[in-house]
Amino acid sequence: MRVLVIEDDQETATFLKRALKESGHVAEYAGDGQTGLDLARANAYDVLIVDRMLPKCDGLAVIQALRTEEIRTPALILSALGEVDDRVKGLRAGGDDYLTKPYAFTELLARIEALARRTSPEEGSTRFVVGDLVLDRLSHKVTRAGEAIMLQPREFRLLEYLMKHAGQVVTRTMLLENVWDYHFDPQTNVIDVHISRLRSKIDKNFGNPLLHTVRGAGYSIRDSAH
Amino acid sequence: MTALTKLFRTTTFRLSLTYLALFSAAAIVAIVYIYWNTTVLLSRQLNQTIDAELKGLAEQYRAGGLDQLVRTVAERSATPGNSLYLVADSEGRRLAGNLSAVTPDLWNSLGPVEFVYRRPAAGGVENRLAFANVFRLPSGYRLIVGRDIEDRRELARMVRSAMLWGLGVMALFGIGGGYWVSRKLLARIDALSDTSRTIMEGDLTGRLPVNGSGDELDRLAQSLNLMLARIEQLMAGLREVSDNIAHDLKTPLNRLRNRVEAALREPYGEPVYREALERTIEEADGLIKTFNALLSIARIEAGAAGGENRETLDVSALLRDVAELYEPVAEERGLALKADMHAPIFIRGDRQLLGQAIANLIDNAIKYGTSEAAEGGPDAQPEVEVSAEAKGPMAEIVVTDRGPGVPVSDRERVLDRFVRLEASRSEPGSGLGLSLVAAVARLHGGSLRLEDNEPGLRVILALPTNGETHVNGAPQQALQGAEIRPA
Numbered sequence: 095m096r097v098l099v100i101e102d103d104q105e106t107a108t109f110l111k112r113a114l115k116e117s118g119h120v121a122e123y124a125g126d127g128q129t130g131l132d133l134a135r136a137n138a139y140d141v142l143i144v145d146r147m148l149p150k151c152d153g154l155a156v157i158q159a160l161r162t163e164e165i166r167t168p169a170l171i172l173s174a175l176g177e178v179d180d181r182v183k184g185l186r187a188g189g190d191d192y193l194t195k196p197y198a199f200t201e202l203l204a205r206i207e208a209l210a211r212r213t214s215p216e217e218g219s220t221r222f223v224v225g226d227l228v229l230d231r232l233s234h235k236v237t238r239a240g241e242a243i244m245l246q247p248r249e250f251r252l253l254e255y256l257m258k259h260a261g262q263v264v265t266r267t268m269l270l271e272n273v274w275d276y277h278f279d280p281q282t283n284v285i286d287v288h289i290s291r292l293r294s295k296i297d298k299n300f301g302n303p304l305l306h307t308v309r310g311a312g313y314s315i316r317d318s319a320h
Numbered sequence: 321m322t323a324l325t326k327l328f329r330t331t332t333f334r335l336s337l338t339y340l341a342l343f344s345a346a347a348i349v350a351i352v353y354i355y356w357n358t359t360v361l362l363s364r365q366l367n368q369t370i371d372a373e374l375k376g377l378a379e380q381y382r383a384g385g386l387d388q389l390v391r392t393v394a395e396r397s398a399t400p401g402n403s404l405y406l407v408a409d410s411e412g413r414r415l416a417g418n419l420s421a422v423t424p425d426l427w428n429s430l431g432p433v434e435f436v437y438r439r440p441a442a443g444g445v446e447n448r449l450a451f452a453n454v455f456r457l458p459s460g461y462r463l464i465v466g467r468d469i470e471d472r473r474e475l476a477r478m479v480r481s482a483m484l485w486g487l488g489v490m491a492l493f494g495i496g497g498g499y500w501v502s503r504k505l506l507a508r509i510d511a512l513s514d515t516s517r518t519i520m521e522g523d524l525t526g527r528l529p530v531n532g533s534g535d536e537l538d539r540l541a542q543s544l545n546l547m548l549a550r551i552e553q554l555m556a557g558l559r560e561v562s563d564n565i566a567h568d569l570k571t572p573l574n575r576l577r578n579r580v581e582a583a584l585r586e587p588y589g590e591p592v593y594r595e596a597l598e599r600t601i602e603e604a605d606g607l608i609k610t611f612n613a614l615l616s617i618a619r620i621e622a623g624a625a626g627g628e629n630r631e632t633l634d635v636s637a638l639l640r641d642v643a644e645l646y647e648p649v650a651e652e653r654g655l656a657l658k659a660d661m662h663a664p665i666f667i668r669g670d671r672q673l674l675g676q677a678i679a680n681l682i683d684n685a686i687k688y689g690t691s692e693a694a695e696g697g698p699d700a701q702p703e704v705e706v707s708a709e710a711k712g713p714m715a716e717i718v719v720t721d722r723g724p725g726v727p728v729s730d731r732e733r734v735l736d737r738f739v740r741l742e743a744s745r746s747e748p749g750s751g752l753g754l755s756l757v758a759a760v761a762r763l764h765g766g767s768l769r770l771e772d773n774e775p776g777l778r779v780i781l782a783l784p785t786n787g788e789t790h791v792n793g794a795p796q797q798a799l800q801g802a803e804i805r806p807a
Contacts, residue, residue, distance in 0.1 A: 179629060196608055198601075248644060274645060278676035279609055281683045281753070287648040310598070 095119045095210050098140070100130030100156065100173070100223070101145040110143065113199050127151025134160055139167050140210045146173035146184065154187040161188035181277060183319035194212070200311035204263040211259060221255035225304055225317030227296060229257050238300055248273070248293050256305070256315040265312035289313055324727050332505050343494070344487055351486075355479045360524055362472055366430070373403065390416040393463075395476065402468040404437070406452055408459025411802050418463060418668060427462065428453050434469075449473050467640050516544075524552040532692060534623065541646040563739040565614065569607065578602040606796070608794025613752040617737065629670045632786050635715050636661040636708045638671065642678045643706050650686050657686070658687040660707035665715040666786040674783075677760040679781050679795065680753040689721025714766065714782040722776040730772040757781060 097119050101107040107123045116123040122137075124130035127148040134142055142160075146153040157169050171189040172204070173180060181192045189206050222229045226239045234250060236243045245253065252273050254266055266285040270276050289305065297303045305312050327333060363372035373396075386407075386775070393405045397418035406417035411425055419437060432453050438445045452466025468727040476753065510531050519526040527548060528541040529805050583596030643659040650657035684702040707719045726734055734740050735758045740751040754768070757779075761768040 112416050182629060194612075196604075198605070246451050274641075276645075276675055276679075278679065279612065280645065280679050282646075282649055282686070284645055287652055288645075291648050310601075 095145060095207070096183075097121045097138045097141050097142045097206065098124065098130065098133055098137070098139045100124045100127065100134075100148060100153065101143070101149050102126060103145075110202075113203075117203055122211050125149075127153065127156050131159055132164065134167060135141045135163070142169040143206065144171055144189070146175065146180075148172055154184060154189070157188045166207075170202070170206055170209060198225045198311075200263065200308075201265050201267060204265045204268060204312060207262045208259050208264070208268065212260065222254070222260065222313055224257055224260045225302065226300075227257070227304055227315075229253060236249050236296070238296055243295055245292075245295060249288070249295070250293055252288060253296065253315075256313065259315075261314065261316045263308045263311050263314050268312070271308075325557065327499065327502055327506060329701070330502045330506055331497070333498050333502040336494060336501065340491060340498070344490060344571060347486065347490065348483065351479065351483045355476070358475070359472070366451055366467055367470065370432075370451075370465055370467060374453060374455065377463065381463075382458070386415075389457075389463070393417050402471075404452060404464070404466040404468060406462070406464040408462045408464075412462075415461075415806060417464070418451045419466075424454075426454065428458060428463070439468075457789030458765075460710045505537075512537070512541060512544075517536065519548060524555055530739075561737055569610065572607050572610075576600055576607070580688050610750045610752065611752060612738070613756060616676075617756050617759045618751065620756070620763050629672065631671060632666055632668055633671055633674070634664040635674070635717060635783065636664050638674060639678055639706055639708045640716055642675055642682060643677070645787055646686060648780075653686060655686060655689060655791075657682075657702040658703060658705045659706065662709070663707055663731055665710045667715050667764070667783050668786045669783065673760045673763070677757040677781065678706075678719075679716060681781065682758050684753055685719050685721040685723075685777070686777075689723040710785060711782075712785055715785045717781040717783070719781075720773045720776060720778045722773070725772060725775060725777040726770055734770070735768065 095118075097114055099107055099110050099114075099121055101123070101135045102111065104125070107270060110124055111121045122133065124133050130142075130144070130148070140156075144153040144156055145280055147222065148156070151159075153171060153173075155188075156212070157171070158220075160167065162170075164263065169188070169192045170191045170193060171184040172193055173184065174195045180236060190209050193202060193205060205279040220231045222231070226240055228234070229250075230239050231254065236250065237244055254271065255269065256272050266283075269285050269288075270280065293303075293305045302318070304315050304317060306318070308314050350570075377389060377392060380392045384391075390407050393407050393416040396403065397405050397416065404417070404419050407415045408417075408420040409415060423435065426433060434445050434449065434451050439448050448468055448470040449472075451467050451469045452464050455463040455465070457463055473502055481583045508529075508531075508663050515528050516624065527545050530538050530541045530545070534536065545626070579596055580600055583593055586592045586596075638658055640661050643657060685706075689702065690706050702722055704722075705718075707718050709716050709718070730741060734741065735754050738751040738753045739755075758768045761781055761783065764783050766781065769780045769782070771778040771780065
């Protein structure tokens, strides 16, 4: 995955570049808004990581400029402003996701991987398959090894989101934001309990577990038998 | 600026000068008018008197000729008074009358004339002003009939001097009075501004002097004092908050630092470092959470957050939604989470902030609702109940638990930042949960109250409903600025 980091803080940028490289991605870096805009216009990136406050050209302006030129590269906005208002503004400007500083790198990585996936063809499919687990988005039916599994509506949406990002790490915050549409910190580890409930339904009576906990990051659904 | 120029610049002093000028002008107009009228009246009387005398003498002359005229004039001259008479021949020799000499001017004039004559007085002769009518008789004789008008001149002089004196005294009193009143007022204003200066320099306990007269300055001072009291209260609040922040952020920071330092001293190598670093990240995450919560509260209290994201939403649905999010957690803790919602209740609010507030309430109920109930024997059913109900113009979200509750004396205090009761110290938490709920309630024009659930705690979050759903199209007045009421 080719990533462009537009960030004016040298140290953060270096850290991001190195960490992305370690995760198997190629990262390029621009120190100000104008350079970032030029690079994003000239090259085909999979994801842009844009700091909100940049010299020369504001981060939101960069994204807006790209969007008016029909350049639809997914963009993740990084900002120290964490309020709901700011998040809404960022998304309205054409950003695809919003992450507040300070953040965990695992969170950032999971999010940009999810963003890059969004442009892939699986997005619109009506059936998700992981191993012998099948989720039908039209009939709202879930089966594992041909056996029907009864899920609550919320559990269905949770599984749907996990399977849409099968093979990727999905963080707790991502689940809270995308499955529940809550952008606040719920204090207790509520997501973990929901996951363990879901796990008991889809994994408990089957030999090969599909829903994995990724330590320090979140969860991932994948067929580890392969 | 000297004290005197400062005094002259006061509004009071300028006002008194203006009034003085106006009163003086009015007084001058009045006096001049009276004087002029009096003069006109006196002149008319004078003319009439002289005409009457002339008429009488003319009759005498017609009846008895010059001799009788001379005789009558001599008679009349003998009676004392202000009348002046003179009959003289063509050479100017006096035949009769009490006017001694006749100046050539007077002799040659004809008709009414004003002149100065000499009259014997105590200790000599005095010049007096007279008014007369000069009449020419046949054969060059003259008849002069007049009256002494020296008194009138005296009157004019008196009026003039009275006017000058009066104006002088008025000016003296006006300026003096203005000076006195201004100084008195200035002294009070100076006292007020001196006090405000000391307050501005940082002494917030200072108050403006109030003398109890209830006048406009007193009322102003009272209002300013109320304002100062409010500022002092806010500053005290701010100080308390920063003290709390210092304490509650520094403690974990210190812990974090100690841990890293200890790990560096350990000679055991990577696995130990790794563990220490992982715990450091955990600690940092906790700090970030606390920091975010603090910032949120501050922004909500400043009214900066949630303004743009207000939408009409169903509180019942939101409550059901959040309850569903927490239901597995409650179950895991051996609690029954019961949600009792009926009809939709619409309010205008920020979904994220309200969601967070409700989440905090349910989270608290789950955290603190268990301990006591577990020991409370078989009767104490550990449960958390949430419900939403429309009560008049307010939507009441009620979250109850069967935990130890909050003593009456602490119910107001627990809404403050970082306040954690002794009983709850063992549970993880920042002590910011209820502060945030209270701030969200205030932002939405609602209130937060804590009550006794006998046993347990009953938290009521009241929010103004969206009037449109109750009254046909007419939005009800939202309750603005409602206070957090202690139960």
